[in-house]
Amino acid sequence: MESHVPQAVAESVRTLQPDIVDALQQLVRIPSQTGFEGQAQDAMASLMRRHGLEVDVWEPDPAVLEPHSESITVGSGFANRPNVVGACRGRGNGRSLILNGHIDTVAVGDPTAWNFSGLGGETADGRLYGRGACDMKGGLVANLFALRALRHAGLTPAADVFVQSTIAEEDGGAGALAAVLRGYVADGALISEPTNLAIVPAQGGSLMFRLQVPGLSAHACVRDDGVSAVEKFAYIHRGLLDFEARRNADITHPLYAGMRNKVPINIGTVNAGSWPSSVPELLVAEGRAGLVPGEDLTTFKAELAAEVAALAAADDWLRNHPPLVTWLDGQFAPAGISVDSPLVTVLTTAWMMTTSSHPRIEAVTYGADMRHFVITGGMPCVMFGAGDVRLAHAPNELIPLGDLFTAITTTAVFIAEWCGLA
Amino acid sequence: MESHVPQAVAESVRTLQPDIVDALQQLVRIPSQTGFEGQAQDAMASLMRRHGLEVDVWEPDPAVLEPHSESITVGSGFANRPNVVGACRGRGNGRSLILNGHIDTVAVGDPTAWNFSGLGGETADGRLYGRGACDMKGGLVANLFALRALRHAGLTPAADVFVQSTIAEEDGGAGALAAVLRGYVADGALISEPTNLAIVPAQGGSLMFRLQVPGLSAHACVRDDGVSAVEKFAYIHRGLLDFEARRNADITHPLYAGMRNKVPINIGTVNAGSWPSSVPELLVAEGRAGLVPGEDLTTFKAELAAEVAALAAADDWLRNHPPLVTWLDGQFAPAGISVDSPLVTVLTTAWMMTTSSHPRIEAVTYGADMRHFVITGGMPCVMFGAGDVRLAHAPNELIPLGDLFTAITTTAVFIAEWCGLA
Structure with a gap:
C-alpha cells in the first residue's frame, strides 16, 4: 500500500463528518425494532444508491430459513422486512469483502430512564444518543462511509465489496443467514458491532x-x-x-x-x-x-x-x-477464527497505520451474526467497531463520534489493504 | 335445656338432608366470585324467605365504608353486590345471635386441575365438590338449616337470630363490616368458616x-x-x-x-x-x-x-x-376472645351434647371476618364449621356431607343453648 492512503482517507473522513453525523441521525430517528425494519431499510437502500452502490433488496424466504429455525427466528416471517446489500464491484484481482451490520434494534424501553429522546439522535459532548446509536446504526454508517471515504479520496477497491444491512440480529440473525444463503460469500467479512475499537476474532x-x-x-x-x-x-x-x-x-x-x-x-x-x-x-x-x-x-x-x-x-x-x-429460539453458536488469520493481521495493520498504536485483540462474551459467516458461510470474519456494547440495550445508548470517525478511517484503510486498490 | 333437644334436632337434620344437599348444590352452581355476588345473593334471599325469615337486602354504601378502606376493599363499589340478612325474631329474653357466612368465593382457577366441575356441585363418596363448597356456601347452608332444623322440631329461639350472607370476605370483608355498621350487633356471633369442626376463638x-x-x-x-x-x-x-x-x-x-x-x-x-x-x-x-x-x-x-x-x-x-x-388493601387484624368466654363454653356444651365427645378448641392462622365483629362490633365471636380450609382455594374444593350435618345439628343445639327457647 502506498503510504499516502491513510492520510488521504482520514482527510476524506474529516470532510465527510457532517454527512456521517447526519446519516446516523436520520437512521436513529427511524424506529427499527426487530420485526419492524422496513422503513429504516428503505432509508439504507436510498443511502446506498446515493453512494453509487448496486443495490439488492429482498425479503428473506421463510421456507429457506425454516431448516435453521433452531438458531434464528422465523416467527411470522419477513414481509416488509427486507435485507439490503449494496455492491461496489471490484476492478482487479484482490480479496472480496463483506461489511455487515444489522438494522434492527431492541426497544427504546422506559423513556423516563433516558436523559435524551430515545429516537432523537441528539448530539452532546461529542456523542450521538439514541436507540441503535452504537448497536448498530453507527456501524452501518461506518461501513458505508468507509467505502465512501475511499472513493472520495479517488481510490477504488480492486475486489468486490458488499455493504450489508441485515435484519433480525437481535432474535438470532435471520437476516445475515439469509444473505449467506442467497450467495453473499466473500474472502472475508467484517461486522461493525460496537467492540469499542477492539479487533474481535472470537465471539461467545x-x-x-x-x-x-x-x-x-x-x-x-x-x-x-x-x-x-x-x-x-x-x-x-x-x-x-x-x-x-x-x-x-x-x-x-x-x-x-x-x-x-x-x-x-x-x-x-x-x-x-x-x-x-x-x-x-x-x-x-x-x-x-x-x-x-x-x-x-x-x-x-x-x-x-x-x-x-x-x-x-x-x-x-x-x-x-x-x-x-x-x-428458546435464537441459539447463537460460538464462533471464532485464529488470531493469526490474515483478516486479523490485515486489520491490525490498518489500525496501526491509522492510529499509530497497537490494537486491542479481544474475545467477547456475546453472540451475534459472526457464526452465520464463519460456520454457515465458511468465511473468516472479524468484528470491529466504535461504541460500547455495555450501552447497547440500555437507556442513553450512545456512540462517541470521535471513535466512530476512527472506525471509519480504519475500515477504509482495511478495505484498501484487504481488497487492494484498482 | 331439655335433654330431648339434641335428639329432636338431629332427627330434623336427618329429615332435611335432601333439602340441605339440594340447597348447597344450587348455591355452588351460581358463580359468586368476589365482586360478582349478586345472583347468588338473590338465591340466598329467596331461600331465607322460604324459611320464613324477615329479609333485609341492601347494597353497602361505599361512603360509609371508605374510612375503613385500609382493612377492606371498596374498589369499584357494591352495585349488584347486596348483603342479605334474614332475621328470626325471638319471643323471649335470651341472648341474641348472629350466624354469619360469606357468599363470595375465589375463582375456580384452572379447570383442568379439577377432577370435578368447578361449579357443578357434584356429590361423590359422601362429599360435595365445587368452588365455595366449604368456603363457605356449606357454612351458609349450615346456618340457615340449623335454624330450620330447630323450627322443624317445633322449637323457637327465645332471642333474635340473624342469619347473614355477606359479600367480599375474600378481599377484606366489606360485607361483614357493612352489616356491623348497619347496626347488626348481637350478644354473640358465630361464623361458619370451615374449621373442620373445631371451635375457633382466635384468628390470625x-x-x-x-x-x-x-x-x-x-x-x-x-x-x-x-x-x-x-x-x-x-x-x-x-x-x-x-x-x-x-x-x-x-x-x-x-x-x-x-x-x-x-x-x-x-x-x-x-x-x-x-x-x-x-x-x-x-x-x-x-x-x-x-x-x-x-x-x-x-x-x-x-x-x-x-x-x-x-x-x-x-x-x-x-x-x-x-x-x-x-x-396492599385487605388488611386483616388478628382477633380473638378468651377460651373461657361464654360463647366458647356454650358451643362446647352443644358439641358435647351432639357428639358425646370433647371438641377441639384451636386457633387458626388465617384472617377472616371475625375482626369486624370483635373489634368494630364489640361482640364476642367464634368460628365453627365443616370442611377443611386447606381445600378452600384449591382445585377439588369439597365439603364432607356427614361433617356438614354434624355442624348443622351442633349449631342448632347451640342456638337453643345460647338464645334459650321460647
Missing part, C-alpha cells in the same frame, strides 16, 4: 432457556403444607451460579484469559404465582447461558440439563417433581 | 405487602456489570424466612402452642425482568404475612419494614438502592 455463543420449577399450592396461612416454587427456584439458581463458576475455572481459551465472567449464566425473567396469599405452585424463569468458541451447543445443552437434574435429585421435593429445562 | 391476622427490589440492568453477556434484582431478592427472602422463624419462637399465645408455623410469611407472586438476555433491574414480589391475636397491625408493619431495611443496610448494593415495602 449463547443459548436462551426456560426453566419451569414446580411447587405445591396451599393457602399462605398454612404455607408449610405447600412447597414454594420460589424457594425451590432459589436453590436451583444458586446451583446454576456454582455451575457457572466451575465452567469459568475450566475455560482455557487464550483470548478469554483474565475475563471476569467468560460464560455468564443470566436469569433474565422470573414469573411465579398468581396471588399474594397462595403458595406459588409454578415458577417460570427465562435466561441466557454463554459459551466460548470450541464449545458445542448440543453438548452444552446436555450439560446444563444434567446440572439441573443433579440439583433436583438432591432435593426431596424436586426429585419427584423435576424442573423442566427447554430451549 | 394478615397483611398483604408488595416488595420492590431494585437491580441494575446490563446485557447478559456482561452480567457482572449489572446487579440482578433476582439475586438481591433471594437474599431478602432468606432474611424474611429467618424473621418468620424468630417470630415463631417468640409467640406464647396458648392456642398457638405446637403449631408448625404460627405466623407464616408467604411470597405469593414474583415478577422480574423483561428479557432473558438482560440482567433484571427490578423484581416485584407480593406476599402475605400472618399475625397472632394481641399483635397490632401498625407495630408489625414497622417491624417488617425495619427488617427489610436492616437486611438492605448489610448489603453493598441495597444499602444505596433500598427495597421498597408497601402495603
